Amino acid sequence: MRDLPMRPDGEAALAEAIRSARAPLSVTGGGTRLEPGEGQGARLDTRGLTGVTLYEPEALTLVVAAGTPLASIVDILAAEGQMLAFEPPASPGSTIGGVAAANASGPRRLQAGAARDALIGLRFIDGQGNVVRNGGRVMKNVTGYDLVKLMAGSRGRLGVLTELAFRTAPIPQSRLTLCLPARDAAAAIPALTAALGGPFDVSGAAWLPGRGALIRLEGLEGSVRLRAESLRKTLAPFGDPGDAQDDPWPLLRCPNTHDPQADLWRIICRPSQAAALLAALPEPCSLDWGGALIHVALPAGELPQLPRFSGHARRIRGAQPAILPAPDPVAARLDAGLRARFDPRGIFQGAP
Amino acid sequence: MEMPEPDAAVLARRDAIVAALRDAAPGAVIDDPAETRAYECDALAAYRCPPMAVVLPRSTAEVAAVLRLCHDERVPVVPRGAGTSLAGGSMPTADAVVVGLARLTEVLEISPEDRLVRVQAGRTNLSVSGAVDGLGFFYAPDPSSQLACAIGGNIGMNSGGAHCLKYGVTTNNLLGVTMVLMDGTVVELGGPMGEAPGFDLLGVVCGSEGQLGIVTEATLRILPKPAGARPVLVAFDSSEVAGACVAAIIRAGILPVAIEFMDRPCIRATEDHARAGYPDCEALLIVEVEGTPPEIDEQLALIREIALSFHPVEFRESRSEEESRRIWLGRKSAFGAMGQLGDYICLDGTIPVSALPEVLAGIGDLSRRYGLGVANVFHAGDGNMHPLILYDANAPGDLERAEAFGADILRLCVKVGGCLTGEHGVGIEKRDLMHDQFTPIDMEAQMRVKDVFDPHWLLNAAKVFPLDISASRREARRDAGSADAA
Numbered sequence: 115m116r117d118l119p120m121r122p123d124g125e126a127a128l129a130e131a132i133r134s135a136r137a138p139l140s141v142t143g144g145g146t147r148l149e150p151g152e153g154q155g156a157r158l159d160t161r162g163l164t165g166v167t168l169y170e171p172e173a174l175t176l177v178v179a180a181g182t183p184l185a186s187i188v189d190i191l192a193a194e195g196q197m198l199a200f201e202p203p204a205s206p207g208s209t210i211g212g213v214a215a216a217n218a219s220g221p222r223r224l225q226a227g228a229a230r231d232a233l234i235g236l237r238f239i240d241g242q243g244n245v246v247r248n249g250g251r252v253m254k255n256v257t258g259y260d261l262v263k264l265m266a267g268s269r270g271r272l273g274v275l276t277e278l279a280f281r282t283a284p285i286p287q288s289r290l291t292l293c294l295p296a297r298d299a300a301a302a303i304p305a306l307t308a309a310l311g312g313p314f315d316v317s318g319a320a321w322l323p324g325r326g327a328l329i330r331l332e333g334l335e336g337s338v339r340l341r342a343e344s345l346r347k348t349l350a351p352f353g354d355p356g357d358a359q360d361d362p363w364p365l366l367r368c369p370n371t372h373d374p375q376a377d378l379w380r381i382i383c384r385p386s387q388a389a390a391l392l393a394a395l396p397e398p399c400s401l402d403w404g405g406a407l408i409h410v411a412l413p414a415g416e417l418p419q420l421p422r423f424s425g426h427a428r429r430i431r432g433a434q435p436a437i438l439p440a441p442d443p444v445a446a447r448l449d450a451g452l453r454a455r456f457d458p459r460g461i462f463q464g465a466p
Numbered sequence: 467m468e469m470p471e472p473d474a475a476v477l478a479r480r481d482a483i484v485a486a487l488r489d490a491a492p493g494a495v496i497d498d499p500a501e502t503r504a505y506e507c508d509a510l511a512a513y514r515c516p517p518m519a520v521v522l523p524r525s526t527a528e529v530a531a532v533l534r535l536c537h538d539e540r541v542p543v544v545p546r547g548a549g550t551s552l553a554g555g556s557m558p559t560a561d562a563v564v565v566g567l568a569r570l571t572e573v574l575e576i577s578p579e580d581r582l583v584r585v586q587a588g589r590t591n592l593s594v595s596g597a598v599d600g601l602g603f604f605y606a607p608d609p610s611s612q613l614a615c616a617i618g619g620n621i622g623m624n625s626g627g628a629h630c631l632k633y634g635v636t637t638n639n640l641l642g643v644t645m646v647l648m649d650g651t652v653v654e655l656g657g658p659m660g661e662a663p664g665f666d667l668l669g670v671v672c673g674s675e676g677q678l679g680i681v682t683e684a685t686l687r688i689l690p691k692p693a694g695a696r697p698v699l700v701a702f703d704s705s706e707v708a709g710a711c712v713a714a715i716i717r718a719g720i721l722p723v724a725i726e727f728m729d730r731p732c733i734r735a736t737e738d739h740a741r742a743g744y745p746d747c748e749a750l751l752i753v754e755v756e757g758t759p760p761e762i763d764e765q766l767a768l769i770r771e772i773a774l775s776f777h778p779v780e781f782r783e784s785r786s787e788e789e790s791r792r793i794w795l796g797r798k799s800a801f802g803a804m805g806q807l808g809d810y811i812c813l814d815g816t817i818p819v820s821a822l823p824e825v826l827a828g829i830g831d832l833s834r835r836y837g838l839g840v841a842n843v844f845h846a847g848d849g850n851m852h853p854l855i856l857y858d859a860n861a862p863g864d865l866e867r868a869e870a871f872g873a874d875i876l877r878l879c880v881k882v883g884g885c886l887t888g889e890h891g892v893g894i895e896k897r898d899l900m901h902d903q904f905t906p907i908d909m910e911a912q913m914r915v916k917d918v919f920d921p922h923w924l925l926n927a928a929k930v931f932p933l934d935i936s937a938s939r940r941e942a943r944r945d946a947g948s949a950d951a952a
């Protein structure tokens with residue numbers, strides 16, 4: 115029989131739950147985005163830890179408990195004209211702890227980075243139940259090692275995040291998306307590269323099936339208009355750019371595979387190598403970050419045959435975890451060493 | 467500044483170790499005391515100690531051979547870029563081998579399509595931008611020391627610059643490194659977008675002050691150069707009002723590339739020295755925005771409206787390259803100007819921007835209590851303060867008094883919710899103040915990371931962590947070493 119999920123109502127109770135655990139745990143937030151192989155241990159639900167500890171819009175600082183729903187944070191920030199610049203995918207039920215533990219990011223990563231880049235501090239509980247603090251609430255801080263980066267994206271394997279501090283950003287006054295017909299994903303890349311290579315301060319450069327190349331400009335109204343004008347000229351050799359009538363960017367934050375039976379793969383590569391990868395794949399669900407991010411659906415269990423490239427491909431939905439090419443063995447040894455130090459009893463093995 | 471006793475077992479084998487280093491890296495070893503003296507300190511020049519030997523390798527393979535040897539012989543190693551650390555980060559110990567990156571300065575790859583540049587880690591910060599300038603790109607982090615400091619040192623300290631409010635610091639612009647671990651193993655970290663499968667090891671290496679490995683190559687994000695930039699100067703008759711004006715600009719959703727703050731003592735000193743023509747006032751802000759001329763006009767109109775609502779003594783908008791240069795002149799010569807007044811210590815704490823009035827008042831009180839002058843320069847947008855404490859190096863006890871004053875300022879930064887160092891690093895300078903910011907458990911978690919990368923604590927070991935906290939780990943190495951020998 116499966117253990118009932120535990121849902122401690124505070125950091126101390128959470129630490130106690132970890133100290134007294136005798137079998138592997140799977141840390142979850144909303145449980146909306148568990149990857150292949152995750153979630154096999156007894157569930158340790160973090161949604162009992164909620165609330166904003168501190169929000170200073172004039173200092174661009176937000177401190178929040180890890181189980182707080184992402185949706186409520188988005189609302190709280192929007193009420194002050196602010197946002198999380200890295201555009202985490204807004205799946206209903208996601209927690210801010212899950213967003214941080216997944217190092218989530220959206221199209222604006224090109225300009226504003228991922229969750230790791232907005233995170234300025236955190237608290238977590240290690241595998242022995244110790245509460246550890248790192249970073250703080252100020253955006254410039256090099257005091258000691260940056261465990262904030264280490265924990266961002268660590269997917270519950272090193273500790274349970276309990277509190278997170280973020281740098282917030284103003285919501286841009288104005289926004290405009292240019293779209294350009296493109297035969298396929300690979301054909302969009304040269305236009306995206308041209309846009310990203312000039313002084314246009316592009317905040318999104320993507321491709322969607324049936325939509326073509328998409329390029330987003332944000333900022334003060336006059337500035338967006340002026341940059342769009344000169345960008346149109348730069349893009350002229352690639353076709354006639356039009357203005358998008360709707361907002362296509364949420365589609366890029368949550369790639370849709372249509373076929374729920376298919377596996378979903380996430381490929382990170384150099385844009386200059388994306389065309390060669392795309393040639394070896396079926397039509398992708400989306401292309402983002404100027405070609406550096408490809409989401410593609412593949413038949414369940416299939417491994418793609420990819421040419422040599424710098425970057426990696428990871429199955430993010432499907433039965434079995436898979437990463438291609440196999441991670442650098444030295445980095446893998448360091449990862450294993452860190453897990454052994456932060457979680458000597460293997461309590462977080464529930465997330466393999 | 468207390469440093470651990472040099473390892474007698476290492477010193478006793480000095481000649482054999484130097485000979486073995488010569489085999490590992492022919493023609494790259496310096497051990498003549500007249501020459502090793504050049505490496506006895508970094509920019510925290512009050513503390514000096516010549517190393518046992520210096521190696522200046524020419525390749526990653528040579529770095530690996532040297533580290534493997536030092537690992538097997540249990541010899542401490544201090545990585546060094548250009549030695550501009552203000553925290554004693556690259557200061558040696560008498561039993562250490564300094565591994566300097568000065569000969570590793572090549573550009574390995576420039577890819578405008580992938581918007582990246584790959585360089586050897588000894589290359590200077592400014593010459594990275596120089597290498598891509600002709601293609602219309604630049605490397606964003608721009609520490610004031612950029613003419614001298616090396617990318618490897620920037621990664622060691624996670625250095626920032628005047629424009630980090632918009633572009634971030636080193637960690638936000640670093641995509642990958644080739645790094646040699648202490649046992650000589652070479653590892654590649656990061657990847658496109660800075661991402662690799664597994665944990666963000668690149669993120670934890672950046673800012674680890676040379677304690678986890680020696681970076682020999684770095685892949686850096688480059689950005690298209692902005693069309694132009696223009697500063698304004700806003701002068702106030704009170705620091706509080708200047709601080710409130712900064713908050714209002716940020717609150718209005720405008721993100722300038724830089725907001726710099728100077729207080730009266732700093733303005734006075736720079737006026738005497740550089741004659742930039744700054745107004746006579748309590749505090750001034752330099753706010754810089756980027757873009758094409760009409761884009762700049764649009765942003766500056768908003769900033770002007772906000773600033774005028776705080777009744778500044780003066781709002782000076784630049785109308786030419788020359789006026790822009792003069793607006794920046796005083797700020798850029800601030801450190802040099804303070805140097806004219808005497809010796810100084812440059813601090814680097816960060817505070818929440820909202821605590822500015824409280825902290826400035828606190829610094830004023832401390833200044834009176836210690837009887838030492840202080841001037842404040844400050845990256846106002848991000849709360850990173852650089853109080854400069856004036857003292858007389860020739861007056862007995864003055865340095866100690868200045869250090870105690872500095873420590874009190876940093877404690878105040880921590881007390882109001884900030885931190886000990888925003889961009890210069892801990893090094894030896896702030897090592898023992900770590901207790902004020904972190905619990906032993908917080909530091910234990912950090913030291914476990916070092917245990918994994920450098921199990922014998924040979925790399926830059928007596929830095930960052932308070933000596934009492936790291937003692938058992940550092941001494942375990944010696945005990946094991948003597949056990950091996952026996």
Ligand SMILES: Cc1cc2nc3c(=O)[nH]c(=O)nc-3n(C[C@H](O)[C@H](O)[C@H](O)COP(=O)(O)OP(=O)(O)OC[C@H]3O[C@@H](n4cnc5c(N)ncnc54)[C@H](O)[C@@H]3O)c2cc1C
Pocket residue numbers: 140141142143144145146147148149152160180181202203207208209210211212213215216217218219220268269270271273274275276366367368369378430431465
């Ligand atoms: C099909 C798919 C598509 C996705 N697309 C994107 C995308 O385009 N861009 C993007 O950035 N992200 C994407 N994600 C990741 C997703 O955005 C985040 O994982 C999500 O926001 C997590 O929220 P959650 O609360 O539901 O987390 P959960 O699903 O509960 O957990 C996600 C991971 O975080 C760990 N975790 C959760 N809470 C904590 C905590 N407090 N402490 C430590 N570890 C914790 C879990 O163990 C698990 O490994 C995608 C994921 C999937 C599966």
Ligand SMILES: Cc1cc2nc3c(=O)[nH]c(=O)nc-3n(C[C@H](O)[C@H](O)[C@H](O)COP(=O)(O)OP(=O)(O)OC[C@H]3O[C@@H](n4cnc5c(N)ncnc54)[C@H](O)[C@@H]3O)c2cc1C
Pocket residue numbers: 508509544545546547548549550551552555556567587608609610611614615616617618619620621622623624625626627628675676677679680681682801889890891926
């Ligand atoms: C006048 C002046 C102005 C300054 N302005 C700024 C500023 O605006 N912003 C800022 O952030 N800093 C500033 N600094 C501080 C200093 O310049 C930075 O810390 C710089 O990054 C150090 O680079 P370096 O090459 O001189 O490194 P070093 O001083 O040689 O070393 C710095 C640290 O990094 C380690 N290290 C060096 N190379 C490597 C490597 N290859 N691999 C691993 N570790 C390595 C060292 O062991 C040491 O711990 C300033 C210093 C001066 C003197």
